[in-house]
Amino acid sequence: MHAIEDLAGxxxxxxxxALPVAVRDAIRDLxxxxxxxxxxxLHTPLATAARGAAPALHGPGPCGxxxxxxxxxxxxxxxxxxxxxxxLDIDDGHRGAAGHPGAGVIPAALAVGQALGSDDAAILDAIALGYDVALRVGASRPTGSFDTYASGRWVGYGVAVAAGRLLELDAGAMAHAMAIAGAEGPISFATGSSAYQGSTVKEAIPPAVVAGLTGAFRARAGATGPLDLLDRDDRFARVRxxxxxxxxxxxxxxYLKPYACCxxxxxxxxxxxxxxQPGRPVVSLAIETFPQGLRLSNARRPATLEAGQYSYYFSCALAALHGVTALQPVDPAWLHDADVLALAERITLSAHADFADAFPVGTPCRVIVDHGDGPRxxxxxxxxxxxxxxxxxxxxTDKFRRIxxxxxxxxxxxxxxxxxxxxxxxxxxxxxxxxxxxxTDTMTQQGGTTDALLV
Incomplete structure (x- = not known):
């Protein structure tokens, strides 16, 4: 039996x-x-553009x-x-899969559930099963085989499962839903091969959601996909x-992320x-990390929020000068702050042998900072x-209120x-x-951000 068929069954x-209580509670938190x-x-360029394009591309409907x-x-x-x-790169993630499942699975499950009028147990099942399959696919890839860590490469499998579960696909159709999603999902560029880390393409999660939904609905209509897609032992460990x-x-x-950065x-x-030490100058700041950390774009002067999210220099300079609340989330104005950019230019970043084998199980760092009284x-x-x-x-919940x-x-x-x-x-x-x-109207009256595309 193909691996996809085992997962689909x-x-x-x-x-x-029949979900355990711990799983249902975890879904609430996720x-x-x-x-x-x-x-x-909501009002980032990435999200605003997606909302602006969605009506013309996908049409109106009952889903919020x-x-x-x-x-x-x-x-x-x-x-x-x-x-x-x-x-904003402040969504949940998983060490083994090296990426973000929730931003794909949860929007898909809620949209399909809302459209179908699914009951609560069905939606909970869809979310749990969608996460499980997506993360198994992502985490089954041997670390050395990764050409990109973009979540869009694997989260579509989980989207197909979540949608397929709500559509009540049988095991055969579910397998084809996953196969279609995997075969037709976004390619995304290999890490380091493109400037995509500074653009709104980012993790390629939105197109993976569309591909996963398409796989489920097409499978329900009788379409088929390549069921051997996950059967390569050099790319997907069957036991995982x-x-x-x-x-x-x-x-x-x-894991959950308190800060809006990678x-x-x-x-x-x-x-x-x-x-x-607030109020004291930062004489020097050095960061020692794991080798994969140096593969981020790490722009010292990022032009966009997306580029800032993938920069040790910028994010760490911002935290050092203004505290972690400046990363909850990041105000675009910080991209042009002279003090933050000046410190970003002086930070040193290196890979350390202590952390050579840490990733993806761990993402440790050592920081050495001198506020004028010697390095600590x-x-x-x-x-x-x-x-x-x-x-x-x-x-x-405090994070929700704040961000x-x-x-x-x-x-x-x-x-x-x-x-x-x-x-x-x-x-x-x-x-x-x-x-x-x-x-939108309420926040405009309170002086918040407005979005012309929603008026």
Whole structure:
């Protein structure tokens, strides 16, 4: 049997509503975290362009574009919401897969569930199974075989599973849904081969969402895909793909991100926060990291938020001068701040032998900073949000309130969080109702950002 068929059989036939309590609670936290990321990214160029293109490309429909009042088709809403959720690089991730599952799986599951009127148990199952399959595919790739860490390469498999589960595909059709999504998903450029880290292409998650949805709906209509797609042992380790299905849920091993920058540098940011002496000059700042960290674009003077998210120099200079709140999320004005850019020019960044084999299981960093009284060093192996250093429910909701504040008024944030707190008991209907409210006019009156494409 092909690996895709094993995964499809598990995804299609897993008993309905039989998720462990820990998995259901984790879904509540992951949805909370992702909606915060989407609210924070709502008016970024990436998200604004996606919303502007979606009606013409995908047409109107019953599925909500979160926090806007817009109704689009399944693909349009899922793509637009995925763009907002992934825009600021503050969405959930997974060490083994080296990428971000939630920004693909959750928008797809909620859009399909809303369009079909799926019940709560079905949506929860779809999210859990979508995460599991996506992360198994991503984590099964031997590290040396990666030509890109872009999440769009593998998250479409999970989107196809989430949609297929809600469409009630049988195991055979589910396998073809995954195969179509995998064969026709975005290619994305190899890491270091392009300037894509400074553009709105980024992780290629929105097109992977469209590809995954397309795979599920086409499979329901009878289309077929290459079922041997995951059968290459040099590219996909079978034991990671299919071992322990249903016994160890991959979403329980996701990390959350308190800062709007690539996860590679979160350990450095935590170390800077611990060593920082506000008000004192930074005489020198050195960062020692794992070799893959040097493969980021690492622009000292990033021109866009996306470029800043992939720069140790910029993100760490910002944290050193203005604290971690400046990364929750990043105000585009910091891209032009003379002091931040001057420090970014002086930071030294190197790979250290201590961390040579850390990635992707870990992303440790050592920071050496001198505030004028001699160098002080700190090594962080598990930054805040890692499975070994998790964020509490209170920290997750606090993150939501903080990063959504610029785009969503306080009363609306409270309504969304109340619905999220009751998600496992009350279901998705209160949440979808809270997300439907258009915050644009309210935020304009309060002096917040507006979006001409929504008027």
């Amino acid at each position: 598990f995804a299609a036939d897993h008993p309905r509503g 949805v909370t975290d992702l909606l915060g990321a989407a609210a924070a990214g 574009v979160w926090f806007t009042g817009m109704g689009l088709s399944v693909a349009g809403a899922a793509m637009a919401n995925a763009a907002a959720a992934s825009a 793909l299919t071992g322990g299905l249903g016994a160890d849920w991959a979403l329980l091993h996701c 996860r590679y540098m979160h350990a450095a940011v935590d170390a800077i926060a611990a060593l920082r 060093a700190l090594t962080v192996h598990h930054p805040l949000g890692d499975v070994a250093n998790p964020m509490s429910r209170a920290q997750i 959504a504040a610029a785009n969503v008024p306080a009363a609306r944030r409270d309504a969304v969080l109340a619905a999220l707190d009751g998600l496992t008991a009350d279901g998705f209907a209160p949440l979808l109702a809270a997300l439907k409210h258009d915050t």
